[in-house]
Each structure stands twice: as structure tokens, then as C-alpha cells.
Amino acid sequence: MTELAVLSPATFVDEGVLQASTSKLQTVLAELGKVVLGQEQLCREVLIGLLGGGNVLLEGQPGLGKTLLVRTLADAVEITSSRIQFTPDLMPADITGTTVLMRDDAGRSSLEFRRGPIFANLVLADEINRATPKTQSALLEAMQEHAVTVAGSRHVLAEPFCVIATQNPIETEGTYPLPEAQLDRFLLKAVVGFPTLEVLRSIGVSTTGVSTASAERVMSREELLAMQRLVRQIVVAPHVADVAAHITMATHPEHNMSPERVKKFVRFGASPRAMQALLLAGRANALLAGRAHVGVEDLRAIATPVLRHRMILGFDATLDGVTADSLVADVLATL
Amino acid sequence: MTGSSTVTLSLVRYARRSNRRRAVEAIARALPWIAAGAALVVLALLRGRVAGAVCVGAAATGGVTWLVIHRLRRVWVGPAGIARVLDDHHRTADLLRTAVAIEAKREPSEVEQIVVARAKDFVPKIAEGAIAPLRLRTSPLGVAAMAVTALMWCTSPRQGEAAKPSDALTEKARAKAEEIEKAVDALASDKSMSADVKEQLKKAKDALKRAASAKTGTEALSALSEASRLLDEAAPHIAASRSEELEKLSSEQLADQLASAAKAGDASRVQQLSRELMKRASSAQDGGAALGEMVKQAAAKAGDPWGAAGSGDSASQRLEQLAQAGESMKNGDMDGARSSLSSLSKGAKPGAMDPRAAQLAAARRALSDLRSATRTAMNGSPSPGSTRPMTEQEARDAAAQAARDAASGKSPSGAPKPGSGTGKMAGMGKMPGDGKSPGDGKAPGTGMGQMPGMGQMPGNGSPQPGSGPPQDGGNHLSVLQQGTSDQHGSSGTSGMKGSSPSGAQAPETVMAEEVKTDQPPPATPDGIIRAIREHSSGDHTPTAFQTIRDRYAAVAEATMHRDEIPLTRRDFIQRYFEALRTREEP
Numbered sequence A: 001m002t003e004l005a006v007l008s009p010a011t012f013v014d015e016g017v018l019q020a021s022t023s024k025l026q027t028v029l030a031e032l033g034k035v036v037l038g039q040e041q042l043c044r045e046v047l048i049g050l051l052g053g054g055n056v057l058l059e060g061q062p063g064l065g066k067t068l069l070v071r072t073l074a075d076a077v078e079i080t081s082s083r084i085q086f087t088p089d090l091m092p093a094d095i096t097g098t099t100v101l102m103r104d105d106a107g108r109s110s111l112e113f114r115r116g117p118i119f120a121n122l123v124l125a126d127e128i129n130r131a132t133p134k135t136q137s138a139l140l141e142a143m144q145e146h147a148v149t150v151a152g153s154r155h156v157l158a159e160p161f162c163v164i165a166t167q168n169p170i171e172t173e174g175t176y177p178l179p180e181a182q183l184d185r186f187l188l189k190a191v192v193g194f195p196t197l198e199v200l201r202s203i204g205v206s207t208t209g210v211s212t213a214s215a216e217r218v219m220s221r222e223e224l225l226a227m228q229r230l231v232r233q234i235v236v237a238p239h240v241a242d243v244a245a246h247i248t249m250a251t252h253p254e255h256n257m258s259p260e261r262v263k264k265f266v267r268f269g270a271s272p273r274a275m276q277a278l279l280l281a282g283r284a285n286a287l288l289a290g291r292a293h294v295g296v297e298d299l300r301a302i303a304t305p306v307l308r309h310r311m312i313l314g315f316d317a318t319l320d321g322v323t324a325d326s327l328v329a330d331v332l333a334t335l
Numbered sequence B: 001m002t003g004s005s006t007v008t009l010s011l012v013r014y015a016r017r018s019n020r021r022r023a024v025e026a027i028a029r030a031l032p033w034i035a036a037g038a039a040l041v042v043l044a045l046l047r048g049r050v051a052g053a054v055c056v057g058a059a060a061t062g063g064v065t066w067l068v069i070h071r072l073r074r075v076w077v078g079p080a081g082i083a084r085v086l087d088d089h090h091r092t093a094d095l096l097r098t099a100v101a102i103e104a105k106r107e108p109s110e111v112e113q114i115v116v117a118r119a120k121d122f123v124p125k126i127a128e129g130a131i132a133p134l135r136l137r138t139s140p141l142g143v144a145a146m147a148v149t150a151l152m153w154c155t156s157p158r159q160g161e162a163a164k165p166s167d168a169l170t171e172k173a174r175a176k177a178e179e180i181e182k183a184v185d186a187l188a189s190d191k192s193m194s195a196d197v198k199e200q201l202k203k204a205k206d207a208l209k210r211a212a213s214a215k216t217g218t219e220a221l222s223a224l225s226e227a228s229r230l231l232d233e234a235a236p237h238i239a240a241s242r243s244e245e246l247e248k249l250s251s252e253q254l255a256d257q258l259a260s261a262a263k264a265g266d267a268s269r270v271q272q273l274s275r276e277l278m279k280r281a282s283s284a285q286d287g288g289a290a291l292g293e294m295v296k297q298a299a300a301k302a303g304d305p306w307g308a309a310g311s312g313d314s315a316s317q318r319l320e321q322l323a324q325a326g327e328s329m330k331n332g333d334m335d336g337a338r339s340s341l342s343s344l345s346k347g348a349k350p351g352a353m354d355p356r357a358a359q360l361a362a363a364r365r366a367l368s369d370l371r372s373a374t375r376t377a378m379n380g381s382p383s384p385g386s387t388r389p390m391t392e393q394e395a396r397d398a399a400a401q402a403a404r405d406a407a408s409g410k411s412p413s414g415a416p417k418p419g420s421g422t423g424k425m426a427g428m429g430k431m432p433g434d435g436k437s438p439g440d441g442k443a444p445g446t447g448m449g450q451m452p453g454m455g456q457m458p459g460n461g462s463p464q465p466g467s468g469p470p471q472d473g474g475n476h477l478s479v480l481q482q483g484t485s486d487q488h489g490s491s492g493t494s495g496m497k498g499s500s501p502s503g504a505q506a507p508e509t510v511m512a513e514e515v516k517t518d519q520p521p522p523a524t525p526d527g528i529i530r531a532i533r534e535h536s537s538g539d540h541t542p543t544a545f546q547t548i549r550d551r552y553a554a555v556a557e558a559t560m561h562r563d564e565i566p567l568t569r570r571d572f573i574q575r576y577f578e579a580l581r582t583r584e585e586p
Helices: A015-035 A040-051 A066-076 A092-096 A133-145 A197-207 A221-231 A238-250 A260-265 A272-288 A296-307 A315-320 A324-333 B006-046 B050-075 B079-090 B095-103 B110-125 B140-155 B171-188 B195-212 B217-248 B251-264 B267-283 B289-302 B314-330 B334-347 B355-379 B392-406 B476-486 B525-536 B545-561 B567-579
Strands: A055-060 A081-085 A097-103 A109-115 A122-126 A147-150 A153-156 A162-167 A186-192 A266-268
Touching: A015 A040, A015 A066, A015 A221, A015 A272, A015 B110, A040 A055, A040 A066, A040 A162, A040 A186, A040 A221, A040 A272, A040 A296, A055 A066, A066 A081, A066 A122, A066 A162, A092 A097, A092 A133, A092 A147, A097 A147, A109 A153, A133 A147, A133 A162, A186 A272, A186 A296, A221 A272, A238 A272, A238 A296, A238 A324, A238 B095, A260 A266, A260 A315, A260 A324, A272 A296, A296 A324, B006 B050, B006 B079, B006 B095, B006 B110, B006 B140, B079 B095, B095 B110, B171 B195, B171 B217, B171 B355, B195 B217, B217 B267, B217 B355, B251 B267, B251 B289, B251 B314, B267 B289, B267 B334, B289 B314, B314 B334, B545 B567
Parallel strands: A055 A162, A055 A186, A081 A122, A122 A162
Antiparallel strands: A097 A109, A147 A153
């Protein structure tokens, strides 16, 4: 097996490299699965988000393992991680860091920038909807720019950089829902489901014993960067790109190829970022499957997490209990 | 496309296989439509509608072609299309399709090369069953169209049925027509024929050829009638040429030929030569003395030099009679000479006719029979040889038709047409119903009007010697035509043979040598005129005029019943026949 440790941007990608990459990723997934029980799909989507160089929004009830997932992922991959608990009184400086006045032994004063928790490879932004919009904007800038500006100074964040934000769907009081424009910056929105009975039993047994499972480091930071570069090399055939464009267009109610329910319940469809996200996530999904090319089935697999947070539904959808996931299924049915 | 497009080339093979199968399926599906279209085209052609057949064929071809192309457009695949089919079948997540797209690029990247390599590895593993198998199905609508067409085919009449072969000439009749054509052709090839006669014979031959190749009975009968008319027109010219030949003979030749004919017993030849002899003698300055001497010498020369005079054999007796005629002529006794020559013609056995006239007469007789048979076949009326007795109406119709056919051709000049409103028949001396019988005196025989279907009316009066053109057997039309110039209204009879649908004898079937004086003449117009001519030549004694007149009246009545005579003329005709009754009749 080809050693990916020496993988560099100049490394010639061949069948061996591809197979090694796929194998490594499968190993990461396996390690995640050891700790985060019953969330294989969640782990896969988070890994896809990481490989795509994007950010992931997790939505689920408390205690389903969202924080554990991020920590386990950080353990499996040689990357730094941090956790930010968003509260209503959280300030932007609490995220980005601040400049403090320091006095040395000679008594000379200087301003020193103290990095905030955002300066990590993997940032868990817990309950992002609890923070004020001003604080959210500080995080969103970092998500978009991979840099923060503090006191006029720009500080670039280390690569890879990925924000995994969480939202609590239960509590709505005292929360600041992310605006749709900001939601669009998340590559995926993964829904953390409640585990099944068997999984719940396993969780109880494994986590309350003497020894708890932990993930081993199976991938280095450089390898992860190489993976991210490799993901962008995965081949997208013209017909696959056409399908991605078709899916994006079909989310718009004014378009003739959109299904009837989309026309009825969607106010605004997905933006062009959705197509970028589809292709990025599709490439990552293909690499995870060991393929060097994106297939239409890859798009089908990742269309729901990519599009569910990008379609703005109307009030009728809320009244009728129509979810974005069902509308995405309608869109996929038009293929 | 890159230099190595192995995946694409491999998929081309699969694509062709799929396309072949889909093409066969499309054609199988279109077969009922093709069959229905072809059947409609053939049906239109059989009904004689060529334009319709062309339109149907074009529409069917265009429709089937559109159907096939429309279907094939949906299932025709290229490498990319077959790649999709194979990817779906093998669940390869668009591997082949992506590889085809990559091979279309100029410089594939490293990862793209991996894709192509994987596709190449996969191609040999493509299952044979990945291409949809051949499924031959027919179009239900096409089957329904074919069933409708079959129903139309079975129920619609075709052109061939409308024109039954039995309506045109039968094979036998066609062969007969061709035989007559050959005979006429042989006559036309005779160098002694004049150019005019040859032209008419040639036209008659063409008409016979048309009759043989006619598609319908009507066409055949029309062509046969035209051929008959042309032969009738040619006959007198042949007879006339005969008289021209006689005029060219020198006196010595005339005498010699007369002696030869008398020795051979050729009565008709003797008659012809005698006429010429008497004509020359009457116009000779010496009163015929030199001619008489020549005849006498010719008779002596023709006799048996070793036979004793008065030996008694018929040839010698005839030569003695001839010599006697010559002696009489030499002495100026023209009556005696005429009497001797007449008795010579009468007593001698009938000889052969002019061979050309005989051939023509045979052809005309055969043609008449053929026409009768054709008419019978068309009308369904019993032929002369059939056993079913004709009804009264059929007999009248047949008699009228026979009379009309016998008089077909051009009518004499000046003859009134039906309804012409002249109120008078041309050439008639007195009107019927004027209280005088046309038989009180000489009724003009010349310029007698010819009624349609009836020919010329016989005249009534005392027999007159005739000096008309020489007779030739069977030349009924010439009798009609020439009879207008030399008939004197005398009634006469002559024995005739032949047949017509009315049961009367057709004159064209009669040969002069077959005439017998004790036979009743045929009840046809030309038969009547012939009888009159022959009577005027002194050959026959007129008998049974009543029979002739009655039959002729029947023909006229039948013609009137067929509504071909205007109503204003019918009374006229009936009174005419009443006026023809002889004094002995009640």
C-alpha cells in the first residue's frame, strides 16, 4: 500500500494512491464507528464535509453524540479541535480571540493577540443558534474566509479548517436562528437521529463501563489535506454535472422542471452554492466509495443533506407538515 | 478523441449490436403496415387506378418510413447511450459513461486515466445479456390495418373481373381473326391488285389485328365490322379490275380464252368473255364479222383434231356451239350469237371463280361468321348452331340486327337519314299510300334510299336485262353499291346460301357457283338486290318474291320495334310494304 504520509500536491495519483486513500478513509470511518455508535450515516456525512473542505451543520437533540463525534474525529485524524459553546452572552472576541495588553519583565507594555478557540482545525460550535447574530457573524466570517480579523489584523486559520455547528431543534426560546444566507455556507446539514433500541443498549453498555471506546489516530493532517486535494480531482462527467444542475434548478418553484410540490411549498430555491456543494460532496462520496469518478448515484446519496437547509419553505409547508427532505425526494424523482 | 479510445470502440460494437436488434424490431413492428400498404397498391393497380396506386404507395412508404425512423430515434444508441445502458445493468455508477466522456478529451488527467483504465478492465466483463434481447412484436394497429385491407381485397371487384375474357374474343375467335388476317394479307400481296385495293385490304388487315387484340367484346366487334366494311369496299374493285383485264385482251386472245373456257366448261368465264365479245361486236364497224370468224377459228383450234365431228362429248358439243355462235356473229345474226353464247353459259357446268375474288369471298364469309359468333357471345343470344329455340322477340331483334349488320358501312349517297324530315325516300317514284302500287310500273332501282339497318329496298317491276358489272360471288356490298346504278326495279330471286341470326341467308356467304335457281332467295336487302341483278343478267328466274318481301317486312318491323326508326317514319314504312304486295296476294 502506498504510504500517504509522503503524499504531497506533486504526488502522482494512480490506482494505488486512490485505493490507499479510500482505504484510509474507510479506516477513519471505522474508528468513528467504534466510538459513535449507530450514527454511520452521520459520521459519513461529517467526513464528507471535512473532505470537501466545507462546514457541517448538525441538528439533533441533546445527548445524541454530536460533541463526541467531533472529538472522536479529531482523535482519528491528526488535527486540532476546539469546542465553542454558544451562549447568548458570547462575544465575538470569545470566538476569534482578542488582543491583550502584556507587560514584560522590563515593564514594557505591548499588545499581544491571544487566539480564540476558532484557531483549530476542527471547531465544534455548539448550539450556534443561541449566540447573537453578531457573534454568529464572527464565526461565519471564519467559516467563509478561513481567517479572522481582530483589531484590524488578519489572522489566517490553519488548514484544514472545518466548523461543525450544532443546532438544538427543541429549544426555540432565546435563540437566534441562523439566517438563510448564513445557512448556505454550510456544505451539509446532517440530522442526528435518535438511536435505535439496539444501538441505545450498546451505547449504555459501552459508555458506562470501566473502559470506554476511543478512536485511534489513523490519519495525519497532511494526509487529510492530500485527501482534500484528491477529492477535487475526482472526475465529474458532463452528464453528472448536468444532473447536478438539474437538481439545483428543480428546487426553484418558478422553473418548469420543478415538481408540483416544490412549486407549492418552496419560496426560494437553492443557490449556485448548492450545485458546488453537490459536486464537492459527490466527489467526496465517490472517493469514500473507492471510485475515481462521480456517478449520479453519488448525487442522489448526498442531495438531501446538501439541499435540505438551502430551500426556503413557505408557511404552507409548515402548516401541512411538509419537510424539506420530502421536497428533495420529489426533486430526485424527476431525474 | 484520444489516440486510444478502446473503451469507446468496444462500446461501439455493443451499440451496433443493440441498434441491429432494435432495427429488426422496428421493421417487424412495421411489417403489418407494409403488407397493408402493398395490398392497397396492388388492389388499386388491379382496378386500373395507376394514379391512385402511386399515391397510396407513396403515402404508405412515407408513413412506414416515418414510423420506423420515429421508433429508431428513441432506441438508437451510440457509445454514450450504450454505456448508460451497460452502467445501469451492471450498476457501475456511470463508469463506462464517464470513460467515454474522458476519451473524448484531448489530455486526460491522472485520475481520469484511472477511470479509463478501470473501464477498460471492466469491458471484457460486460455480460452478453446486458443488451436488450431481440423481441419481435407486431403493431396491433398495423395488424388491424392489414385485416381491414384484407377485407377490402376480398370484397372489392377488380378490373380483370369487369372485363371478362369471355367479353373479348375467345381464343378460337382470335385464331380465326388471325387466319382471316393472313388471308387478307395474302390478297394484299398480290401484285395484280391495284394500289387502292391494296390500301383497303391493308386497312382491313389492321382492323382484324385490332380485333384479335381487343380487350373487350365491343372493341372486337367494332373492329370486325370495320374489317368487313373494308373488304366489301374492296370487292367491287377486284371485280372491276377483272373487267379491265378483259378489256385489255386482244380479239384473238378473247376468242382463244372463250374457246378454252367453253372447252373447260367454265360457265362464269364463258359468261364474262361472252359479254365482252358481244360488247365489242356491237361496237365493231363490220358488225362483228371478224370477231365471229375469230371465234369460229378459236373453237376449231380448241377442239380435238382427232375427234370426229358430232362425237357427242360435252366439250366438243360446247365447242360446236361456240363455233355456231361465231358463225352467227360472222353472218351478222347477233341475236343468234347471243342465244348460242347464253345457252353455252347455261349449259356448261359451273367453273372456278376468279381466284382473287374467291379468296376475298371466303375471307368475307369467314368474317361474317366470326362477327355473328362474337355478337352472339356478347349478347348471350343463341348462336345459329345452338339448340335453344329463339323467342319471338329475340327472333325479331336478331333479324333486325342481322339486317343492320349486313347493311353496315356507308350508305348510298343521297340516302335519307332517319328523321331527316325529307318526307320522301330518295329515288322513290311514288309515295306509298298514294293509291298506286309501286309495282304498277317500273320503280326506280337507282338511288333507292337506304334505311338504317335495312339496306336497299327491292323494287318491283318487269325484269330487265342487266348489263351491270360482272358478278363475283359473295360480293354483297358491291351488289348494293353497283346495284344503284344498274338496277331497274325488277324483282328477282336468286338462290343464296349463308346464315344470319334471323335464319335468313347472308349473301356474303354465297358463292356464285352455288346458286340454284329453285332455291328461295335470302330475305336480306343485299340478297334481294343480288337476285335482281342476276335476274337481269338472265341467269335466274325470279321466284318467291312474296317470301322475300314478307321476310323483308319482318326485318323492317323488328327494326322499328327497336326504336331506331323515328315514329313519324314508321307509318310510312308500313304502308310501303303494304304497297309491295303482289296482285295475287290477298
